[in-house]
Amino acid sequence: xxxxxxxxxxxxxxxxxxxxxxxxxxxxxxxxxxxxxxxxxxxxxxxxxxxxxxxxxxxxxxxxxxxxxxxxxxxxxxxxxxxxxxxxxxxxxxxxxxxxxxxxxxxxxxxxxxxxxxxxxxxxxxxxxxxxxxxxxxxxxxxxxxxxxxxxxxxxxxxxxxxxxxxxxxxxxxxxxxxxxxxxxxxxxxxxxxxxxxxxxxxxxxxxxxxxxxxxxxxxxxxxxxxxxxxxxxxxxxxxxxxxxxxxxxxxxxxxxxxxxxxxxxxxxxxxxxxxxxxxxxxxxxxxxxxxxxxxxxxxxxxxxxxxxxxxxxxxxxxxxxxxxxxxxxxxxxxxxxxxxxxxxxxxxxxxxxxxxxxxxxxxxxxxxxx
Numbered sequence: 298x299x300x301x302x303x304x305x306x307x308x309x310x311x312x313x314x315x316x317x318x319x320x321x322x323x324x325x326x327x328x329x330x331x332x333x334x335x336x337x338x339x340x341x342x343x344x345x346x347x348x349x350x351x352x353x354x355x356x357x358x359x360x361x362x363x364x365x366x367x368x369x370x371x372x373x374x375x376x377x378x379x380x381x382x383x384x385x386x387x388x389x390x391x392x393x394x395x396x397x398x399x400x401x402x403x404x405x406x407x408x409x410x411x412x413x414x415x416x417x418x419x420x421x422x423x424x425x426x427x428x429x430x431x432x433x434x435x436x437x438x439x440x441x442x443x444x445x446x447x448x449x450x451x452x453x454x455x456x457x458x459x460x461x462x463x464x465x466x467x468x469x470x471x472x473x474x475x476x477x478x479x480x481x482x483x484x485x486x487x488x489x490x491x492x493x494x495x496x497x498x499x500x501x502x503x504x505x506x507x508x509x510x511x512x513x514x515x516x517x518x519x520x521x522x523x524x525x526x527x528x529x530x531x532x533x534x535x536x537x538x539x540x541x542x543x544x545x546x547x548x549x550x551x552x553x554x555x556x557x558x559x560x561x562x563x564x565x566x567x568x569x570x571x572x573x574x575x576x577x578x579x580x581x582x583x584x585x586x587x588x589x590x591x592x593x594x595x596x597x598x599x600x601x602x603x604x605x606x607x608x609x610x611x612x613x614x615x616x617x618x619x620x621x622x623x624x625x626x627x628x629x630x631x632x633x634x635x636x637x638x639x640x641x642x643x644x645x646x647x648x649x650x651x652x653x654x655x656x657x658x659x660x661x662x663x664x665x666x667x668x
Contacts, residue, residue, distance in 0.1 A: 303393040303447040303476055303509055307410070308357045310334065311342045315363055322361050322414040328451050329359075338363070342409045349580045355408025356393050359448075364413035368422045372441070382656030385441040386423070388454060389413055392444045394475055395508040397585045398536055401442065403577040410443075412452060420461060427468055434660045437462070440473030447476050455481050463488040469663050471531060475510040477519035483526055489667035492564050493523040494531030497554065499546030502538050506588060513550060517557040524562045529667065535569035535634055537613050538590050539605065547617050555624040563626065564662050568617060569634035570610045572602040600635070607640070614644045630662035 310331040315338050316322045326333045336342070342358040344351045364387065372383035389412035391401060413419070427435060439445045439458070449455050455472060462470040463486060470491045472482075482493065495516045498506075503513050511519070520530055532554065534547070571590070578591045595603040604610065614633070621631055632655060633641060638648040649655040 301476075301509065301511065302450055302478060303444070304450050304478075306357060306393045306509060307331070307359045307451075309342065310359050310361070311336050311409075312361045313338045313340075313363060316361050316414050319414045321416055324453075325361060325412070325414065325451050328453070333361075336360070341407065344408060348406060348408050349402055349584065352395075352402065352408045352584065356391070356395060356410060358409040359451075360409055360411045361414050362411045363415045364418070368413070368419045369426050369437075372438075382436070382654075382659070384426075384435055384437045386419070386437050386439045386458075387413070387442055388419070388439045388445075388452075389443045389448070391442070393447055394444060394510045396475070396510070397506040397508070397581050397588045398538070398571060398573065398577075398590075399581075400573060400577060402580045402584070403574045405442075410448075412443075412448060416454070416457065423461065423468075427465060431467065433467065434663070435465075435468040436471065436659060436663065437468060438471040438473055440471070444474050444476060445472040446474040446478045449478050449481050453481055456485055459485045459487050459491045462490045465490065473531070473533065475507060475516065477511040477515040479519045479523055482523060482528065485526075487528060489527070489529065492529045492531045492663065493520070494533060494565075495520055496533045496535065497550055498534065498536075498538070499540065499543060499550055501540055501542070501546050506538070506585075506590070513553065517553055521557045524558060528562075529564040529663070530558060530562050531565050531567075532563065533567045533569075533634075534617060535567055536571035537568060537617065538571050539593055539609060539613065540590060543613065544616050547613075548620050551617070551620045551624070560624055560626040560629065563629045564665075565630040565632065565659060566621060566625070567632055567634045568614060569636070570605050570613060572598060572600075572604045572635070574601070575603055578603070599637075610636075611640065611643050614640070618644055628662060628665040630658050632658065 310329050310333045312333045314335055344354050368387050370385050372385050391410045458470055462468045471494055473494045475496050596606050598604040641648045652658050
């Protein structure tokens with residue numbers, strides 16, 4: 298299956314009136330080739346039906362808007378589980394791809410896509426935050442509320458961000474995606490400060506549950522291209538989903554990964570078992586009645602999210618970690634996203650605190666993986 302451009306799913310473009318003053322917004326309008334409908338500030342694109350069932354239509358509607366809040370915040374982790382000290386750069390909301398398990402379905406309350414065009418404010422906020430903490434290594438990601446590269450053909454934001462972090466002394470950028478849209482990254486002088494990363498899963502999960510995403514082969518081919526261009530890479534097995542033949546599926550994905558990618562180029566690999574807000578189950582099963590994985594047994598986690606029972610999580614983690622350890626470089630950090638010390642010790646034999654903390658582990662890996 299050829300790689301697809303998720304931005305081609307967009308069929309309607311809306312622009313807040315105040316945003317027309319930005320040359321950047323006008324560039325996006327021109328690249329889109331779509332007629333732009335001007336709306337008053339804060340006005341929603343018109344959609345039929347109620348949320349969340351209008352998400353299918355909403356993902357075809359892109360609103361160019363001004364972010365009137367903060368762009369840059371620490372990742373909203375929880376005290377109950379180990380957090381990695383990540384910082385989130387909010388470039389927009391929602392995604393043209395449609396993963397059955399996507400937590401944004403339960404987290405957001407509007408169905409359309411939005412992208413923030415007041416990027417001068419974004420960079421000014423970054424300048425201030427980074428200057429205030431000169432001894433902090435900032436690992437910055439844009440993939441918390443949207444996919445980092447799904448709209449990049451239209452926005453061309455990635456080269457601006459890559460150039461920005463290349464000129465810093467203590468910031469690294471992670472561009473996290475399920476697409477294969479990496480052409481804008483070619484030829485940039487990134488100075489080893491950008492990590493391009495992909496969410497990976499069992500082939501069955503990619504095929505059945507990750508709608509309008511790039512196929513597994515296309516993601517890994519794009520990763521190979523970025524490696525050739527000198528970028529460090531990251532991979533995220535998150536969410537790990539139990540399904541028939543799950544063990545065979547994850548082993549297959551890992552084998553394909555290391556057939557395509559030099560282990561020395563990988564900064565980190567994360568794992569996180571399926572977890573979700575209780576409200577997501579009804580939303581996702583209404584939208585995707587053919588999906589069955591939400592009907593497994595779950596327990597309420599300490600963070601209020603539904604999780605697999607501990608023995609199932611540990612079983613899956615041990616298989617995946619054991620497989621990864623056959624291939625990875627010593628410099629690659631394999632870590633859990635939002636798991637307890639007890640799970641760390643049972644699977645890895647240590648807790649992050651014994652290695653200086655998870656943030657320090659990732660800081661070391663990103664520095665060591667620089668070309």
